Amino acid sequence: MESLEQALQRIEPVRQEFGQAAKRRWDSIAKPLGSLGLLEDAVVRIAGIQRRVDCDISRRAVTIFCADNGIVEEGVTQCGSEVTAVVAENFTKGDSCVCIMAELANAEIVPVDIGMNIDVPGMVRAKVRYGTENFLKEPAMSRQEVVKAVEEGIYLAEKLAEKGIQLTATGEMGIGNTTTSSAVAAVLTGRPVEEMTGRGAGLSDAGLKRKIEVIKQALEQHQPDPADVIGVLSAVGGLDIAGLAGMFLGCARRHIPVMVDGFISSVAALCAVRLCPAVQGYLLASHCSEEPAGELLLNELGLTPLIRAGMRLGEGTGAVAAIPLLDMAIEVYRKMSTFEEIEIEAYQPL
Numbered sequence: 001m002e003s004l005e006q007a008l009q010r011i012e013p014v015r016q017e018f019g020q021a022a023k024r025r026w027d028s029i030a031k032p033l034g035s036l037g038l039l040e041d042a043v044v045r046i047a048g049i050q051r052r053v054d055c056d057i058s059r060r061a062v063t064i065f066c067a068d069n070g071i072v073e074e075g076v077t078q079c080g081s082e083v084t085a086v087v088a089e090n091f092t093k094g095d096s097c098v099c100i101m102a103e104l105a106n107a108e109i110v111p112v113d114i115g116m117n118i119d120v121p122g123m124v125r126a127k128v129r130y131g132t133e134n135f136l137k138e139p140a141m142s143r144q145e146v147v148k149a150v151e152e153g154i155y156l157a158e159k160l161a162e163k164g165i166q167l168t169a170t171g172e173m174g175i176g177n178t179t180t181s182s183a184v185a186a187v188l189t190g191r192p193v194e195e196m197t198g199r200g201a202g203l204s205d206a207g208l209k210r211k212i213e214v215i216k217q218a219l220e221q222h223q224p225d226p227a228d229v230i231g232v233l234s235a236v237g238g239l240d241i242a243g244l245a246g247m248f249l250g251c252a253r254r255h256i257p258v259m260v261d262g263f264i265s266s267v268a269a270l271c272a273v274r275l276c277p278a279v280q281g282y283l284l285a286s287h288c289s290e291e292p293a294g295e296l297l298l299n300e301l302g303l304t305p306l307i308r309a310g311m312r313l314g315e316g317t318g319a320v321a322a323i324p325l326l327d328m329a330i331e332v333y334r335k336m337s338t339f340e341e342i343e344i345e346a347y348q349p350l
């Protein structure tokens, strides 16, 4: 298993020359220049990542990192931690929002237990520990545990690469993970907690107020250093965010395009990019989360979303929703006649 340090050293920048060749192919196609907008940009990006002009995303998976969060004790969520395992079990049976969407998008579901309170059969076991601590009282976990979770994500990306997966979508499930995500986002962006915090899966006004207070108090207490991503995750993060950060790093390491989902996934992507800026070139933004910080995080990542659908579900639903758009883009890119071909036909005597 590759260590985080080794992976960080081995991640290479994307190869622009393949992206440039893909752009020339788009420009030769018989349609107004650039008229498929972000769909064209996505294919150019994928070509650079895969290092091939005839890029291919026909084999795809959605990895769903599942973990529990000790901070749920503080009343920052609408439902209890037991819901994490219930939904996770449904991932193994194909009965969740993301499963139904992934079936249509022809994406394999890979549910990963990176730190749930309960063991659920049928999941990829990458459990670092049974849930985190309540970060209002003590650090969520140790630095070693953060590194272990990141390394599990990197390892899983390696396994997906070995299986021939050509595109990964990132998902998560873990009650309380919008609280950990808001805390991490506030530290990494240096923005006020209020701007970074929303209602998650559905909090009341009073609940939202409490959630903001809890995060503020915890940050006051831990004073995490924004330059120390592992330290921030250890103080106020979650195992799902750490595992996802590893997935982003691992996909970059293996030249796999990786689709960012919503709020939690964006925070994990930001962690990965702060650990290794070259990772940015391997990311594709699917949609803009309806959580208050959704747009800000995408800006911070330098990404433009393909979809604006007002989604705020998680599980990887937004990332999976964008896959059919990419399929359509690649189909046009491959099959559509070029200006040259059409002109040649036009000169044939009728």
Ligand SMILES: Cc1cc2ncn([C@H]3O[C@H](COP(=O)(O)O)[C@@H](O)[C@H]3O)c2cc1C
Pocket: 076, 077, 078, 079, 083, 087, 172, 173, 174, 175, 176, 177, 178, 179, 199, 200, 201, 202, 313, 314, 315
């Ligand atoms: C039944 C159910 C299914 C979900 N699927 C995704 N989430 C989403 O909501 C959770 C984060 O919100 P919070 O921080 O407010 O707990 C995550 O698990 C996320 O994936 C769900 C939440 C619930 C309740």
Ligand SMILES: O=C(O)c1cccnc1
Pocket: 178, 200, 201, 261, 262, 263, 264, 265, 289, 290, 291, 311, 312, 313, 314, 315
């Ligand atoms: O945007 C998200 O990823 C999100 C928002 C609310 C709850 N769960 C996930």
